[in-house]
Every structure is written in C-alpha cells, then in structure tokens.
Amino acid sequence: MAGALTLLLLAACTSTTEPSRSPPAEARQAKGPRAGMQPFAYSTPAPEASPTAADGVYTRRVTVAQAGGAPVPCRRCAPYRFDAGRSTLTLDSGRYYIAHRPASPKVMGFSSTGHFIVEGNRIVFFNDPNCTTTRGVYTWDASSGELTFGRRQDGCGIGLRAEFLTALPWTESGGA
Numbered sequence: 001m002a003g004a005l006t007l008l009l010l011a012a013c014t015s016t017t018e019p020s021r022s023p024p025a026e027a028r029q030a031k032g033p034r035a036g037m038q039p040f041a042y043s044t045p046a047p048e049a050s051p052t053a054a055d056g057v058y059t060r061r062v063t064v065a066q067a068g069g070a071p072v073p074c075r076r077c078a079p080y081r082f083d084a085g086r087s088t089l090t091l092d093s094g095r096y097y098i099a100h101r102p103a104s105p106k107v108m109g110f111s112s113t114g115h116f117i118v119e120g121n122r123i124v125f126f127n128d129p130n131c132t133t134t135r136g137v138y139t140w141d142a143s144s145g146e147l148t149f150g151r152r153q154d155g156c157g158i159g160l161r162a163e164f165l166t167a168l169p170w171t172e173s174g175g176a
Helices: 002-013 156-166
Strands: 056-062 085-092 095-102 110-119 122-126 136-143 146-153 170-174
Touching (some): 146 156
Antiparallel strands (some): 056 085, 056 170, 110 122
16 A cells, blocks of 8 residues: 555656746736736735826936935945936836936945825825835825825835935836
8 A cells, every 4th residue: 555655646746747837817917017026015905906097107317416416335225315316116006116226336226116005196105115014195296297296204214215206206208
C-alpha cells in the first residue's frame, strides 16, 4: 500500500503539464500604469473600482527656482519632497499612482500609490504606503487642462505630501 501511495505522489509531482503563466482575470482587466498591481488596503477597504470625475493622467515639471533652490543631495530622501524634476500623477477609478523623477542625479526619486475617493469638490487620499493610517483631505478643481488641489487636512510625511500636491498646478496629459 505504501508503495502505491509513493508512486501516486511521484506521478503527481512530475506532471508534464506546464503551469499557467497568465495572471488572474481580475489582474488582466486592471487599468492604470501598473496593470495587474493594485494598492494595498492598509487601513481602509479599497473603494469600488469605478470611474471618478478626477480620473486622468497629470504631469508637472518643476524648475530649481520654483522648488526654492537646488535639492540637498541624499541617498534616502523622504518621499514627497518638492524638488525640481518631472512628476506624474495618475488618478484611475479610485486608485492613484505618483512618480517623481528628480532633475538632479544626486537626488533619489520616489513613487507611491494608494486609494482615493471623490465627493463633489473634495478628494481624499488614503492607503499610501508612506503614511498607512493617514488620510489626506483636499479640495480639487480641474479646468482648462489643469488640476489643482487645496489642502484641508493631511499630515502625511510631516506635511510633505500636502506641499507636493498643492505647490503648483498639474497639467492634464491624457486619460487613465
């Protein structure tokens, strides 16, 4: 009996069937810059993935003068530092993706992701891996191809996320 069981286990372990390499259906249907990757729900359940009025891809180039001077070189820079460079903000069906590429090679860039909800002219960001329990509450307006935020309440990164999002307008560069 033990021999038959061993043969059965050996046959099961040496199957010639190739395992599936395709992602699950929900990942294949995902949208956004990281299709198949979804923000983690750290402190609040993820909102339903449905289009919002704020959805879009927005970019911003910040000059050294606009940033208030050259950045201090660092290897482990805090995320959401308002430094010179190019930033992209993607708002897509309750998920956001942020990437900042600094103008200086001496400064590290950053990226982040999380969830958001829109209620009229109010937008709330949450489940950010840099601030897992902090909600950022803002007013927002999208007109003439620009997205602007007004800070209401956000303690993420000792206020750095608020400064990063509100310092200058974002230019719409395409749909999500």
